[in-house]
Amino acid sequence: MTKPAVDWSSLRNDVHHLGWSRAAVRAVYYRLQHIADVRLYRLLVLLPETLEQRLLHTPLPYPCREIGYHELSQLAQDPANSLQRSRLDTALARGDVCVGIINDDHLANQGWYTRNRTVVDPPVSVGFDPGYLYMYAGYTRPEYRGRNLHALGLAQALELLRQRDCLGFVTIAEHVNYASRRAARRVGFRDVGLALRVGLGLRRIWHIGGTSAYGFNLRYDSNEGAAA
Numbered sequence: 001m002t003k004p005a006v007d008w009s010s011l012r013n014d015v016h017h018l019g020w021s022r023a024a025v026r027a028v029y030y031r032l033q034h035i036a037d038v039r040l041y042r043l044l045v046l047l048p049e050t051l052e053q054r055l056l057h058t059p060l061p062y063p064c065r066e067i068g069y070h071e072l073s074q075l076a077q078d079p080a081n082s083l084q085r086s087r088l089d090t091a092l093a094r095g096d097v098c099v100g101i102i103n104d105d106h107l108a109n110q111g112w113y114t115r116n117r118t119v120v121d122p123p124v125s126v127g128f129d130p131g132y133l134y135m136y137a138g139y140t141r142p143e144y145r146g147r148n149l150h151a152l153g154l155a156q157a158l159e160l161l162r163q164r165d166c167l168g169f170v171t172i173a174e175h176v177n178y179a180s181r182r183a184a185r186r187v188g189f190r191d192v193g194l195a196l197r198v199g200l201g202l203r204r205i206w207h208i209g210g211t212s213a214y215g216f217n218l219r220y221d222s223n224e225g226a227a228a
Contacts, residue, residue: 026176037199039121040175043209043216044189045132047168048158051188055155061147062103064156067110072098074105081107082139097133099157101149109149111157112137113169120172120218124197124205129215131167151187170214192216 032038067075069092076083091098094116101109113133119125120136128134135157140149158169171189173180181191193209195218205218 022176022178029176037197039124039197041121041172041195041197041218042175042181042191043193043195043211043214044171044173044181044184045168045192045214046135046154046158046170046184046187046189048162050190051155051158052151052186055151055187056159058148058152060101060152060156061149062101062108064099064101064153066160067098067100067102067107075102075107078105078107080141082110082141083107097161099153099160101144101153103144106141106144108144109140109153110137111135111139111150111153113157113161113166117221119221121197123220124218125221126172127215127217127219128170129167131165132170132214133161133166133168135169135171150183154187170216172218 029038029040072083072088072092073085075081076085076088091112091114094114096112096114096116098110098112100107100111113135115130115133117125117127118134118136126134135154138150138154154169158166162168169189171184172195173184175181175194191209192214193207193211193216195211195216196206196208197218198204203220205220207216207218211217
């Protein structure tokens with residue numbers, strides 16, 4: 001059966017939550033994605049001076065800390081903690097760091113940080129200035145959502161990792177992922193540029209804006225790093 005040109009159910013849902021203009025942008029974007037493997041990424045940076053400072057002064061409901069291999073291995077036994085053992089082993093073997101908020105044996109929230117080139121949207125990987133850490137795989141267990149743990153965990157992770165000569169965090173988000181971008185802005189992430197990807201036979205990526213200041217470079221490379 002031929003896929004319909006427009007997913008009307010998704011369009012109605014987007015109109016309800018985003019308004020007509022953003023809903024229309026998403027509809028066109030996903031159609032281009034389907035036809036020509038087009039992606040538009042926002043490149044984001046979080047610095048100590050742009051971090052929303054109130055997050056550092058908000059009491060944490062549970063301890064937040066770097067989590068080592070042994071403890072992560074134990075937590076991985078509970079599927080609700082969203083820790084795949086193979087992915088966990090790969091990430092830790094290459095020196096990635098997990099900072100998490102823990103309530104007993106529940107990994108309430110987690111975020112991963114790396115200095116390595118990382119696959120972000122297979123087969124595309126991202127590189128960046130090694131003075132920064134790429135933040136990926138942020139996750140909050142469903143029963144802990146709605147408590148701002150993701151933002152609180154990010155703030156604590158930045159305070160912890162800047163003591164190891166980390167200048168800040170970098171990450172990417174698809175342009176039409178409005179909820180993710182809004183959440184990032186509330187923490188203190190700032191847009192520094194764009195990357196446009198076109199697949200099919202072309203397989204090209206163009207960088208737009210102030211990406212060079214942070215060493216951002218996306219490329220087609222299916223064999224590098226762990227997927228974000």
